[in-house]
Amino acid sequence: MKGNMSIEIVDVIDTSRVFAELSDPRSGGICVFVGAVREFTENEEVLSLEFETYKVMALKEMKKIALEAIEKWKLNKVVIRHAVGVKNVEEPVVIVGASSAHRDACFNACRYLIDTLKERVPIWKKEMFTNKSVWVSAHP
Amino acid sequence: MKGNMSIEIVDVIDTSRVFAELSDPRSGGICVFVGAVREFTENEEVLSLEFETYKVMALKEMKKIALEAIEKWKLNKVVIRHAVGVKNVEEPVVIVGASSAHRDACFNACRYLIDTLKERVPIWKKEMFTNKSVWVSAHP
C-alpha cells in the first residue's frame, strides 16, 4: 500500500492479504466487503460475468471515493480493488475495505465505498447465460 | 466449515482464509469485520490485551447469535471466531463474517454479529498499560 490507500484494477483478486493491508496500529476495526459471482440471477443460471473498464477514469473515480471516505470517517487505511475479464461463479470481482479506530466508521465507510463504486466507477458487467449475454443495468 | 457456520475460540486468528470459508455459489456479497488491538485507548498507550473466556458458554452463545443472523438475513454462511490469550498491537482478536445473495443482508448481519457478540458472549478483555491493567467495562 502506497500511503493510506490501495486503489487497483486487477485481473485476479487475492482476498487473502486484505486484512494485513488494512492493519494499522491506530485501527481497532477493519471492515471488508467482497462481491462475488452468484450462480443464479433472477432464477437464470449465470455461466460467468465479464467486466470491462475505462481504466484511467475508473482509477481516478476510485481514488476520489477513497479520499471522500477517508475524510468523512477519519479512516486510517482504504482498499478499493476491482477485477476485469471473465469471472466464474464464486470468484471475487470486487473488494473494498476500510480500517478505523472504532467499528462504526469502518462499517459505514465500507458500505459507502461499494455503493458509490457501483454508482460512479466506469466498469461494465456482462452476464453470460446459456443462450444470451446481457450488459447489466444498460436498459430500464 | 461444518454445515453453514464456523464458530470457534482460537489462540491465533488467521485472517487469510475467511473469504474462502464464506464463499458460496449462492452468495453475491461477503462482509467481514476484524477487531484488532489499538495502540492507544483514550490517549493511554496499550501494551497488549489479554482475553479470557468461559469457553463452553461462549461457544453456545456464539452459535445462538449465528443462528439468529442466519434466520433473520437468510445467510448462506457465517463465521464467528474469537481469540484468547495475550494479543499485541495490530493483532486480530475477533473475526466475524456473513455471506448472502445481496450486500444489504451481509452488511447488516455482520454488524449484528459483532454488536451482539460484544453484548452477550462471555469473553473478558484486560487492557495492559505501562503501569496498570484494567478489566474493560467492569466498572461504570
Added chain:
Amino acid sequence: MEVLLFGIAKDIVGKGSFRFSADEQAPASVSELKDRLKGSFPEFGKLTSLAVAVNSAYAEDGDRLNESDEIAIIPPVSGG
C-alpha cells in the same frame, strides 16, 4: 455447590472457582447467590452488571440452583 469465576470476578475472589461447603447452606436461587456474593465481597456491588450462568446459559434472578448445576459468575463481558 461449585461456582466458576471469570475476569474481574476471579480477581475479586482471588481464585477461579469456589464452593459452598457441605456445612453451610448453598444459595437456592440466582438472586440469593448474587446477594451472598455481594455480602462476602462488596466489590461485586460496584460492577456495571453481574450475571449468573447456570449450565452455561444466562439465568434469571428467580431461577433455582441445584447442587449438580454448573454455575458461573459472569461479570460485564468485553469481548471483541
Added chain:
Amino acid sequence: MEVLLFGIAKDIVGKGSFRFSADEQAPASVSELKDRLKGSFPEFGKLTSLAVAVNSAYAEDGDRLNESDEIAIIPPVSGG
C-alpha cells in the same frame, strides 16, 4: 475528434472508438455529442442513462469539447 466507447456503447456502434472526420463538423458540446449519437444510433436513446467523460472525468451537458480532449461515452455503469 476521437470518441472512446465502452460496454454496450461499443456493441451499439460496433467498435471501440470512432472519430468525427475532418470534413464533418465535430460536436461543440457534450449535449451536442449526445444528440448526434442518438441521431446516428437510436439505441443510445433507449439506455437507462448516457454520460460523457472528458479527459477521464464526468462532464456536464453544457461542457465544451475540444479536438485535443479525450472523450468517452459512458453507458450505465455496473461494476461491483
